[in-house]
Every structure is written in structure tokens, then in C-alpha cells.
Amino acid sequence: MRHRQAIALLALVGFFVSLYLWLYKIGAIGELKCGAGGSCEFVQSSRYAWLFGQPVALYGVGGYLALFVVALVGLQPRFLATPAPTRWLAALAAVGFGFTVYLTYLELFVIHAVCRWCVVSAIIMTLIMAIAGAAVLKRAQGAQSSRS
Amino acid sequence: MKRFYGLLAAVAVVAAVLIWKGSQGGPSDVAATGGAPVAMTAADSAFQGYALGSDSAPVEIVEYVDMQCPHCGEFAVVQFPTIREQLINTGRVRWRVRDFPLNFPWSRTAALAAQCAGEQGRFWEMADAMFQAQSDWGRSTRNPAGRFRDMARRVGLDGGRFDACLDSQRYAGRLEASKAEGVALGVGGTPTFFVNGRLKTDNDISSDRFQRIVDSAIAAGQRR
Numbered sequence: 490m491r492h493r494q495a496i497a498l499l500a501l502v503g504f505f506v507s508l509y510l511w512l513y514k515i516g517a518i519g520e521l522k523c524g525a526g527g528s529c530e531f532v533q534s535s536r537y538a539w540l541f542g543q544p545v546a547l548y549g550v551g552g553y554l555a556l557f558v559v560a561l562v563g564l565q566p567r568f569l570a571t572p573a574p575t576r577w578l579a580a581l582a583a584v585g586f587g588f589t590v591y592l593t594y595l596e597l598f599v600i601h602a603v604c605r606w607c608v609v610s611a612i613i614m615t616l617i618m619a620i621a622g623a624a625v626l627k628r629a630q631g632a633q634s635s636r637s
Numbered sequence: 638m639k640r641f642y643g644l645l646a647a648v649a650v651v652a653a654v655l656i657w658k659g660s661q662g663g664p665s666d667v668a669a670t671g672g673a674p675v676a677m678t679a680a681d682s683a684f685q686g687y688a689l690g691s692d693s694a695p696v697e698i699v700e701y702v703d704m705q706c707p708h709c710g711e712f713a714v715v716q717f718p719t720i721r722e723q724l725i726n727t728g729r730v731r732w733r734v735r736d737f738p739l740n741f742p743w744s745r746t747a748a749l750a751a752q753c754a755g756e757q758g759r760f761w762e763m764a765d766a767m768f769q770a771q772s773d774w775g776r777s778t779r780n781p782a783g784r785f786r787d788m789a790r791r792v793g794l795d796g797g798r799f800d801a802c803l804d805s806q807r808y809a810g811r812l813e814a815s816k817a818e819g820v821a822l823g824v825g826g827t828p829t830f831f832v833n834g835r836l837k838t839d840n841d842i843s844s845d846r847f848q849r850i851v852d853s854a855i856a857a858g859q860r861r
Binding site: 508 | 644645659706708
């Protein structure tokens, strides 16, 4: 249960980080609070801030929202003992983590600028991946020891 | 469990308030406008940007640019000289630049400086000097207006007129009009290009790519 709570909390924070970047990208927020130097503007104004015609941040909004909803569903009493939500969380986290690795690669080696909000999101997604992965492993080990 | 949902609610409220407060800040480049709303005149909206090349060129490329955007700077320094030599000077392309100031710290100050140079007929010389030095002033937290004044004199502008123009911010409305036009056309970042009115959607901004685009536009008989 703890891991689902932790993922719900992290996903909620990640959701708002992505929402902030998305609102900026669609022009609803005039300024990104990102310190001097403009590296967030640099990253956000680059052509890599778009994917399939949509701002990359929108995918983050959707991804974190999905993680948050699955984690909350998994916390409902009737699903607490079921392994499916944990597997779903691990699968979603794996996709999100893969996307994060791709975006971090772009920042470091293609765009040559690092947006601190993207770093925050990358840390959150990495933590979610670690927690979800550990939960899946723990369940698998538990199932194995109960069989033997 | 109640405490956990309370924590989630608290996080959501705090985050929403922070985002709302952030949205009240307005553009970061208030140095150029003093934070006051910018009025746009009919003349601002009618201005179509500075152009290079023959009026009768078969292809027109419009570039939406932010003077502080590093991609724009890289394009201007690395690719544009070849494009100018092979496509513009040969009469095949007319190149037009429109302002699309983003929220880099000095986007608007830089765009105003280029417009003030344009007032004296030296937009391209000034833009070139600014892009060449962009890695210096663009990464600095100090207002680069003084550096732009020095550049203006180096490219042969009347310093007094340039300073008066920059101080008056008389082209602030022009920048906003240009940006509004870009937004209406779907510009989301810089540099963004339109070739004979069509948005160039791929990410390749090499001079070779523009050469191929222009070749195919001319071969297809597209007219602007």
C-alpha cells in the first residue's frame, strides 16, 4: 500500500510540474520561473519541445495523471490485495522513464541546455520507476517464496 | 488514510496557487517595456518585416525569429551565410524576417535594438553583429542595451539616433504585432519558417535542406 501512496504523491507533484510547463507552452503563463540565463526558455522554445504536433509537456500531464489515477484506484479497499494496479504502475512508469531518458538525452547532447523543471520531472519519474520496480520485484519474490 | 488524502489535497492546493501566482507575473523581458501594456498601431500591424533579396524571386521564405534564441543564433551564424550566398544573392529567394520575441531575459530589448538599426537602414548588419556576439550577451544576466549601443556604432549607425530610438521603445508595438501574427499562423517556437506561405514542419534547418526545398518549390512551379 505504501508504494501506491508514494507513487500517487509523486505523480501528483509531477502532474503539476508538467501542467506548469504545458500552460507556459500554450501561452497561458507569460514567464517561466527558472532563474537567470533562460535555459528553460531555451529548452521550451526548441523544436524538440513538440512531439506529434503537441507540446511535450502535454504528454507529461497525461502520463502523470494516468499514474496518479491508477495509484488511487489501487488504494481502494477492493484493490489493495490485487497485484494488477502494481503491474500497471510499473508498466506506466517504465514508459514514462524511457521518455524521460530520451528527453534528458536531448537536453544534454542535442539542445545543450538543461531546464530545471525538466530535471525535477526526471527525478520524480525516476523515483516512481524505482518504487514501482521494487514493488513488482517484492511481489514476485513473495509469490515465489509462498510457492516453495 | 484520511491523512494521506489530506496530504494530496494540500499538495494540489499549494501547487495550484503557485501556478496561479506564476501566471500573474507577465513577460520576463519587462526591461524593454517597463511592464506597461504595449499599444499596437495600424502601422505596427502593417509592417511586414525586413527583407533581403529580389522582389521578383520565385520563392519567399519568412523566418520568425527571437534575437536571443540560441537556435536562431546558430542558424544565423552557421547556415544563413550560405543561404544568403547561394539562394538570396542569386535571385532565387526573398528572405523576410519577422519578430517572434519569446521570454528570454533580453528578447525584446534585442529585437528593439535590431528594429532601431532597421530604422537607419542597417537591420541586417546589426542583426548579424548581435547574433555573432549572442553567446556573450545572451548568457549574461546584465542588461545588454549598452552592448547594443556599442554594436550600433560599430556597424555605422548614428549613435544618438539609435540611443533615442532604443530609449523610446517606439517599435514595441511592432514586435507585439509581429508576434500576434506569428501566433495566429501557428508559430510555437523559433526559428520557424514559412516557404511561400507554407509552414516548414521538419527540424532540418541546414542550408542544404533549404537548397532542396527551394529547388523543389521552383521545380513544382509554386509561386508566392
